[in-house]
Amino acid sequence: MTDVTVVAxxxxxxxxxxxxLGEPLIHTFPDVEALSGIPAEYGLRIWTALGFPMPPVDAVxxxxxxxxxxxxxxxxxxxxxxxxxxxxxxxxxxxxxMSRLASWLGEVWLRQLADxxxxxxxxxxxxxxxxxxxxxxxxxxRFEQLLLRGWRRQLAAAGVRVLxxxxxxxxxxxxxxxxxxxxxxxxxxxxxxxxRMDGAELASLIDSFETTCASxxxxxxxxxxxxxxxxxxxxxxxxxxxxxxxxEISAKVSEVEVRVxxxxxxxxxxxxxVFGTPVNLAARLTATARPGAVLVAAEMxxxxxxxxxxxxxxxxxxxxxxxxxxxxxEARATS
Numbered sequence: 001m002t003d004v005t006v007v008a009x010x011x012x013x014x015x016x017x018x019x020x021l022g023e024p025l026i027h028t029f030p031d032v033e034a035l036s037g038i039p040a041e042y043g044l045r046i047w048t049a050l051g052f053p054m055p056p057v058d059a060v061x062x063x064x065x066x067x068x069x070x071x072x073x074x075x076x077x078x079x080x081x082x083x084x085x086x087x088x089x090x091x092x093x094x095x096x097x098m099s100r101l102a103s104w105l106g107e108v109w110l111r112q113l114a115d116x117x118x119x120x121x122x123x124x125x126x127x128x129x130x131x132x133x134x135x136x137x138x139x140x141x142r143f144e145q146l147l148l149r150g151w152r153r154q155l156a157a158a159g160v161r162v163l164x165x166x167x168x169x170x171x172x173x174x175x176x177x178x179x180x181x182x183x184x185x186x187x188x189x190x191x192x193x194x195x196r197m198d199g200a201e202l203a204s205l206i207d208s209f210e211t212t213c214a215s216x217x218x219x220x221x222x223x224x225x226x227x228x229x230x231x232x233x234x235x236x237x238x239x240x241x242x243x244x245x246x247x248e249i250s251a252k253v254s255e256v257e258v259r260v261x262x263x264x265x266x267x268x269x270x271x272x273x274v275f276g277t278p279v280n281l282a283a284r285l286t287a288t289a290r291p292g293a294v295l296v297a298a299e300m301x302x303x304x305x306x307x308x309x310x311x312x313x314x315x316x317x318x319x320x321x322x323x324x325x326x327x328x329x330e331a332r333a334t335s
Contacts, residue, residue, distance in 0.1 A: 019137045027062040029055065036070035042084060043070060049088050051095035093271055105143065109136065161223075176269045180235045181242030181300070182278045183262040184286040185213055185249045190230035193256065206230070209253055216248045225274055231286075235274060239264050239296075239303035243328055246294045261285025262328075263297035277320075284317040285325055294328040301326050 018024050033040045044054055055061040076082045113132045187193070187209060194202055206229055213232040217224050222236040222245050232249075236242035239262075246260040263281040267274045278297070285295040301309055308329040314322045 019133055021063055023063045025060050025063055028058055028060055032062050032067050032070055035067045037074045038070045045088060046091050049091035049095060051099050177266055178269055179266050181239050181262060181264045182282045183234050183242050183246055183260055184282050185258050185260045186231040186286055188257040188259055188291040208255055212253050213249055217245055220245045239300045243304055243307055250294050257291040259286055259289035259291060260294045261289055264300045281320060284320060295325040296328050298324050307331050
Protein backbone atom coordinates (compact mmCIF):
# COMPACT_ATOMS: atom_id res chain seq x y z
CA MET A 1 0.00 0.00 0.00
CA THR A 2 1.52 3.34 -1.07
CA ASP A 3 1.71 6.43 1.13
CA VAL A 4 -0.95 8.09 -1.02
CA THR A 5 -3.27 5.12 -0.56
CA VAL A 6 -2.71 5.11 3.21
CA VAL A 7 -3.61 8.80 3.42
CA ALA A 8 -6.72 8.25 1.29
CA UNK A 9 -7.88 5.41 3.53
CA UNK A 10 -7.28 7.52 6.66
CA UNK A 11 -9.27 10.43 5.21
CA UNK A 12 -12.10 8.08 4.22
CA UNK A 13 -12.11 6.44 7.65
CA UNK A 14 -12.34 9.85 9.33
CA UNK A 15 -15.30 10.78 7.12
CA UNK A 16 -17.09 7.55 7.98
CA UNK A 17 -16.35 8.02 11.70
CA UNK A 18 -17.73 11.56 11.68
CA UNK A 19 -20.79 10.51 9.68
CA UNK A 20 -21.72 7.74 12.13
CA LEU A 21 -20.82 9.75 15.22
CA GLY A 22 -23.06 12.52 13.93
CA GLU A 23 -20.56 15.30 14.62
CA PRO A 24 -17.04 16.34 13.64
CA LEU A 25 -13.81 15.34 15.32
CA ILE A 26 -12.47 18.63 16.70
CA HIS A 27 -10.53 17.89 19.90
CA THR A 28 -7.22 16.34 20.87
CA PHE A 29 -6.82 14.36 24.09
CA PRO A 30 -5.21 17.33 25.90
CA ASP A 31 -8.31 19.35 24.88
CA VAL A 32 -10.56 16.72 26.48
CA GLU A 33 -8.47 16.78 29.65
CA ALA A 34 -8.57 20.58 29.92
CA LEU A 35 -12.28 20.93 29.12
CA SER A 36 -13.53 18.07 31.29
CA GLY A 37 -11.29 18.41 34.31
CA ILE A 38 -10.49 14.69 34.21
CA PRO A 39 -6.76 14.08 34.85
CA ALA A 40 -4.91 12.70 31.83
CA GLU A 41 -3.89 9.42 33.47
CA TYR A 42 -7.43 8.63 34.63
CA GLY A 43 -8.93 9.73 31.32
CA LEU A 44 -6.55 7.36 29.52
CA ARG A 45 -7.65 4.49 31.80
CA ILE A 46 -11.31 5.22 31.06
CA TRP A 47 -10.70 5.37 27.31
CA THR A 48 -8.80 2.10 27.22
CA ALA A 49 -11.35 0.47 29.56
CA LEU A 50 -13.94 1.30 26.92
CA GLY A 51 -11.83 -0.76 24.52
CA PHE A 52 -10.21 1.96 22.40
CA PRO A 53 -6.51 2.56 21.73
CA MET A 54 -5.26 5.97 22.68
CA PRO A 55 -4.54 8.09 19.56
CA PRO A 56 -1.38 10.21 19.29
CA VAL A 57 -1.41 13.20 21.64
CA ASP A 58 -1.73 15.70 18.80
CA ALA A 59 -4.38 13.74 16.89
CA VAL A 60 -7.78 15.41 16.47
CA UNK A 61 -9.79 12.34 17.43
CA UNK A 62 -12.54 13.44 19.84
CA UNK A 63 -15.91 15.15 19.45
CA UNK A 64 -17.75 17.68 21.58
CA UNK A 65 -19.93 14.90 22.95
CA UNK A 66 -16.81 12.99 24.01
CA UNK A 67 -15.90 16.03 26.09
CA UNK A 68 -19.43 16.17 27.52
CA UNK A 69 -19.23 12.49 28.44
CA UNK A 70 -16.01 13.09 30.37
CA UNK A 71 -17.64 16.07 32.07
CA UNK A 72 -20.49 13.78 33.13
CA UNK A 73 -17.94 11.36 34.59
CA UNK A 74 -16.35 14.22 36.53
CA UNK A 75 -19.79 15.07 37.87
CA UNK A 76 -20.47 11.43 38.75
CA UNK A 77 -17.27 11.29 40.77
CA UNK A 78 -18.59 14.06 43.02
CA UNK A 79 -21.36 11.74 44.27
CA UNK A 80 -20.53 10.01 47.57
CA UNK A 81 -21.64 6.60 46.22
CA UNK A 82 -19.33 6.76 43.17
CA UNK A 83 -15.56 6.38 43.04
CA UNK A 84 -12.92 5.98 40.33
CA UNK A 85 -12.75 2.20 40.61
CA UNK A 86 -16.52 1.90 40.10
CA UNK A 87 -16.41 4.11 37.00
CA UNK A 88 -13.60 2.02 35.52
CA UNK A 89 -15.57 -1.19 36.14
CA UNK A 90 -18.63 0.31 34.45
CA UNK A 91 -16.48 1.57 31.56
CA UNK A 92 -15.16 -1.95 30.98
CA UNK A 93 -18.69 -3.34 31.07
CA UNK A 94 -19.94 -0.69 28.63
CA UNK A 95 -16.97 -1.22 26.31
CA UNK A 96 -17.32 -5.00 26.16
CA UNK A 97 -21.11 -4.97 25.87
CA MET A 98 -21.32 -2.20 23.31
CA SER A 99 -18.51 -3.65 21.20
CA ARG A 100 -20.41 -6.90 20.83
CA LEU A 101 -23.72 -5.10 20.33
CA ALA A 102 -22.26 -2.81 17.66
CA SER A 103 -20.74 -5.78 15.83
CA TRP A 104 -24.04 -7.64 16.08
CA LEU A 105 -26.05 -4.69 14.79
CA GLY A 106 -23.49 -4.08 12.05
CA GLU A 107 -23.71 -7.65 10.78
CA VAL A 108 -27.52 -7.65 10.74
CA TRP A 109 -27.65 -4.20 9.16
CA LEU A 110 -25.07 -5.00 6.49
CA ARG A 111 -26.92 -8.19 5.52
CA GLN A 112 -30.14 -6.21 5.23
CA LEU A 113 -28.49 -3.51 3.13
CA ALA A 114 -26.87 -6.09 0.87
CA ASP A 115 -30.25 -7.68 0.22
CA UNK A 116 -31.79 -4.28 -0.54
CA UNK A 117 -29.03 -2.55 -2.47
CA UNK A 118 -27.08 -5.23 -4.31
CA UNK A 119 -28.52 -6.40 -7.64
CA UNK A 120 -28.50 -10.19 -8.23
CA UNK A 121 -24.93 -11.19 -8.97
CA UNK A 122 -23.75 -7.63 -8.44
CA UNK A 123 -20.76 -6.41 -6.46
CA UNK A 124 -20.18 -3.55 -4.04
CA UNK A 125 -19.20 -0.25 -5.64
CA UNK A 126 -18.65 3.28 -4.30
CA UNK A 127 -22.28 4.32 -4.80
CA UNK A 128 -23.61 1.34 -2.86
CA UNK A 129 -21.18 2.09 -0.03
CA UNK A 130 -22.27 5.74 -0.03
CA UNK A 131 -25.97 4.76 0.04
CA UNK A 132 -25.36 2.29 2.88
CA UNK A 133 -23.49 4.86 4.97
CA UNK A 134 -26.17 7.49 4.35
CA UNK A 135 -28.90 5.09 5.46
CA UNK A 136 -26.87 4.13 8.54
CA UNK A 137 -26.41 7.77 9.53
CA UNK A 138 -30.09 8.52 8.97
CA UNK A 139 -31.29 5.65 11.17
CA UNK A 140 -28.62 5.95 13.87
CA UNK A 141 -30.75 8.14 16.20
CA ARG A 142 -33.62 5.63 16.01
CA PHE A 143 -31.32 2.73 16.78
CA GLU A 144 -30.01 4.71 19.75
CA GLN A 145 -33.53 5.23 21.08
CA LEU A 146 -34.19 1.50 20.81
CA LEU A 147 -30.95 0.71 22.68
CA LEU A 148 -31.73 3.30 25.36
CA ARG A 149 -35.21 1.88 25.89
CA GLY A 150 -33.81 -1.64 26.10
CA TRP A 151 -31.21 -0.51 28.63
CA ARG A 152 -33.80 1.22 30.80
CA ARG A 153 -36.09 -1.81 30.80
CA GLN A 154 -33.15 -4.05 31.68
CA LEU A 155 -32.17 -1.64 34.47
CA ALA A 156 -35.71 -1.78 35.84
CA ALA A 157 -35.69 -5.59 35.69
CA ALA A 158 -32.32 -5.68 37.49
CA GLY A 159 -33.73 -3.41 40.20
CA VAL A 160 -36.68 -5.75 40.70
CA ARG A 161 -34.30 -8.74 40.92
CA VAL A 162 -32.22 -6.98 43.58
CA LEU A 163 -35.33 -6.05 45.56
CA UNK A 164 -36.71 -9.59 45.33
CA UNK A 165 -33.42 -11.21 46.29
CA UNK A 166 -32.92 -8.79 49.18
CA UNK A 167 -36.26 -9.92 50.61
CA UNK A 168 -35.02 -13.51 50.50
CA UNK A 169 -32.81 -15.02 53.18
CA UNK A 170 -31.02 -16.90 50.38
CA UNK A 171 -29.37 -13.85 48.86
CA UNK A 172 -26.99 -11.07 49.79
CA UNK A 173 -26.75 -8.59 46.89
CA UNK A 174 -24.30 -6.39 48.81
CA UNK A 175 -21.92 -9.34 49.05
CA UNK A 176 -22.60 -10.28 45.44
CA UNK A 177 -24.17 -13.67 46.15
CA UNK A 178 -27.53 -15.27 45.46
CA UNK A 179 -29.10 -18.72 45.55
CA UNK A 180 -30.15 -19.54 42.01
CA UNK A 181 -30.70 -22.39 39.61
CA UNK A 182 -28.07 -22.36 36.86
CA UNK A 183 -28.32 -24.18 33.56
CA UNK A 184 -26.26 -24.81 30.46
CA UNK A 185 -27.74 -25.88 27.12
CA UNK A 186 -25.46 -26.85 24.26
CA UNK A 187 -25.66 -28.27 20.78
CA UNK A 188 -24.54 -31.90 20.51
CA UNK A 189 -21.57 -32.59 18.18
CA UNK A 190 -21.26 -28.92 17.25
CA UNK A 191 -17.71 -29.27 15.90
CA UNK A 192 -18.76 -32.03 13.53
CA UNK A 193 -21.80 -30.04 12.41
CA UNK A 194 -19.72 -26.92 11.78
CA UNK A 195 -17.42 -28.84 9.44
CA ARG A 196 -20.38 -29.89 7.29
CA MET A 197 -21.96 -26.44 7.03
CA ASP A 198 -20.96 -23.32 5.17
CA GLY A 199 -20.77 -19.99 6.97
CA ALA A 200 -24.35 -18.93 6.25
CA GLU A 201 -25.82 -22.26 7.38
CA LEU A 202 -23.79 -22.25 10.58
CA ALA A 203 -24.78 -18.65 11.38
CA SER A 204 -28.44 -19.50 10.77
CA LEU A 205 -28.22 -22.53 13.07
CA ILE A 206 -26.61 -20.58 15.90
CA ASP A 207 -29.09 -17.71 15.50
CA SER A 208 -32.05 -20.10 15.65
CA PHE A 209 -30.61 -21.90 18.71
CA GLU A 210 -29.91 -18.68 20.60
CA THR A 211 -33.29 -17.19 19.67
CA THR A 212 -35.20 -20.25 20.86
CA CYS A 213 -33.25 -20.45 24.11
CA ALA A 214 -33.68 -16.73 24.82
CA SER A 215 -37.43 -16.93 24.18
CA UNK A 216 -37.87 -19.95 26.46
CA UNK A 217 -35.74 -18.49 29.26
CA UNK A 218 -37.51 -15.12 29.17
CA UNK A 219 -40.92 -16.78 28.99
CA UNK A 220 -40.23 -18.60 32.27
CA UNK A 221 -38.87 -15.53 34.03
CA UNK A 222 -35.23 -16.60 33.78
CA UNK A 223 -32.23 -14.72 32.51
CA UNK A 224 -29.73 -15.51 29.77
CA UNK A 225 -26.32 -14.76 31.24
CA UNK A 226 -24.33 -15.29 28.04
CA UNK A 227 -24.17 -17.21 24.80
CA UNK A 228 -21.05 -18.98 23.60
CA UNK A 229 -21.97 -19.95 20.06
CA UNK A 230 -23.10 -23.51 20.62
CA UNK A 231 -23.87 -22.99 24.33
CA UNK A 232 -26.23 -20.86 26.43
CA UNK A 233 -25.85 -20.15 30.14
CA UNK A 234 -29.05 -19.19 31.97
CA UNK A 235 -30.30 -18.69 35.51
CA UNK A 236 -33.71 -19.01 37.13
CA UNK A 237 -35.01 -18.04 40.55
CA UNK A 238 -36.26 -21.53 41.44
CA UNK A 239 -35.40 -25.13 40.60
CA UNK A 240 -38.92 -25.59 39.19
CA UNK A 241 -38.50 -22.68 36.76
CA UNK A 242 -35.10 -23.98 35.68
CA UNK A 243 -36.47 -27.48 35.15
CA UNK A 244 -39.25 -26.16 32.92
CA UNK A 245 -36.77 -24.05 30.97
CA UNK A 246 -34.50 -27.05 30.43
CA UNK A 247 -37.35 -29.29 29.25
CA GLU A 248 -38.74 -26.63 26.89
CA ILE A 249 -35.34 -25.92 25.35
CA SER A 250 -34.83 -29.64 24.79
CA ALA A 251 -38.26 -29.91 23.13
CA LYS A 252 -38.27 -26.69 21.08
CA VAL A 253 -34.80 -26.73 19.53
CA SER A 254 -35.75 -28.87 16.57
CA GLU A 255 -32.90 -28.43 14.06
CA VAL A 256 -30.29 -30.23 16.19
CA GLU A 257 -30.02 -32.30 19.34
CA VAL A 258 -29.25 -30.42 22.53
CA ARG A 259 -28.38 -31.46 26.05
CA VAL A 260 -28.98 -29.51 29.23
CA UNK A 261 -27.48 -29.60 32.71
CA UNK A 262 -28.93 -27.74 35.71
CA UNK A 263 -27.70 -27.20 39.27
CA UNK A 264 -28.89 -25.17 42.25
CA UNK A 265 -27.10 -23.33 45.03
CA UNK A 266 -25.28 -20.18 46.04
CA UNK A 267 -23.52 -18.39 43.20
CA UNK A 268 -21.29 -15.34 43.00
CA UNK A 269 -22.64 -12.46 40.92
CA UNK A 270 -19.96 -10.47 39.13
CA UNK A 271 -20.43 -7.86 36.38
CA UNK A 272 -23.46 -9.59 34.92
CA UNK A 273 -21.90 -13.06 35.08
CA VAL A 274 -22.26 -15.89 37.60
CA PHE A 275 -19.59 -18.08 39.17
CA GLY A 276 -19.36 -20.83 41.74
CA THR A 277 -19.83 -24.53 42.27
CA PRO A 278 -23.39 -24.68 40.85
CA VAL A 279 -22.13 -23.13 37.59
CA ASN A 280 -19.29 -25.64 37.32
CA LEU A 281 -21.62 -28.51 38.20
CA ALA A 282 -24.19 -27.49 35.58
CA ALA A 283 -21.43 -27.28 32.95
CA ARG A 284 -20.06 -30.73 33.87
CA LEU A 285 -23.56 -32.26 33.85
CA THR A 286 -24.17 -30.83 30.39
CA ALA A 287 -20.89 -32.26 29.10
CA THR A 288 -21.72 -35.75 30.42
CA ALA A 289 -25.39 -35.81 29.33
CA ARG A 290 -26.52 -37.98 26.45
CA PRO A 291 -27.89 -36.23 23.34
CA GLY A 292 -31.37 -34.92 24.02
CA ALA A 293 -31.11 -35.49 27.80
CA VAL A 294 -31.67 -33.08 30.68
CA LEU A 295 -29.59 -33.81 33.80
CA VAL A 296 -30.12 -32.09 37.14
CA ALA A 297 -27.95 -32.09 40.24
CA ALA A 298 -28.99 -34.13 43.27
CA GLU A 299 -29.46 -30.90 45.26
CA MET A 300 -32.35 -29.99 42.96
CA UNK A 301 -34.26 -33.27 43.30
CA UNK A 302 -36.09 -32.40 46.57
CA UNK A 303 -37.55 -29.30 44.90
CA UNK A 304 -38.91 -31.15 41.86
CA UNK A 305 -41.80 -33.20 43.24
CA UNK A 306 -43.90 -32.26 40.24
CA UNK A 307 -41.45 -33.74 37.73
CA UNK A 308 -40.47 -37.19 36.56
CA UNK A 309 -36.95 -37.92 37.82
CA UNK A 310 -34.71 -40.97 37.63
CA UNK A 311 -31.52 -41.29 39.67
CA UNK A 312 -28.54 -42.36 37.57
CA UNK A 313 -25.35 -44.08 38.65
CA UNK A 314 -22.77 -41.81 40.24
CA UNK A 315 -20.12 -40.64 37.81
CA UNK A 316 -16.84 -38.74 38.21
CA UNK A 317 -17.01 -35.10 37.17
CA UNK A 318 -13.82 -33.13 36.72
CA UNK A 319 -13.03 -31.07 39.81
CA UNK A 320 -16.18 -32.21 41.62
CA UNK A 321 -15.57 -35.86 42.45
CA UNK A 322 -18.26 -38.53 42.07
CA UNK A 323 -21.71 -37.06 41.53
CA UNK A 324 -25.11 -38.76 41.20
CA UNK A 325 -27.13 -36.88 38.55
CA UNK A 326 -30.86 -37.22 37.98
CA UNK A 327 -32.43 -37.60 34.56
CA UNK A 328 -35.28 -35.12 34.20
CA UNK A 329 -37.98 -36.35 31.83
CA GLU A 330 -41.11 -34.23 32.10
CA ALA A 331 -43.48 -32.46 34.44
CA ARG A 332 -46.02 -34.86 35.92
CA ALA A 333 -49.64 -34.32 34.97
CA THR A 334 -51.74 -32.77 37.72
CA SER A 335 -55.35 -33.76 38.34
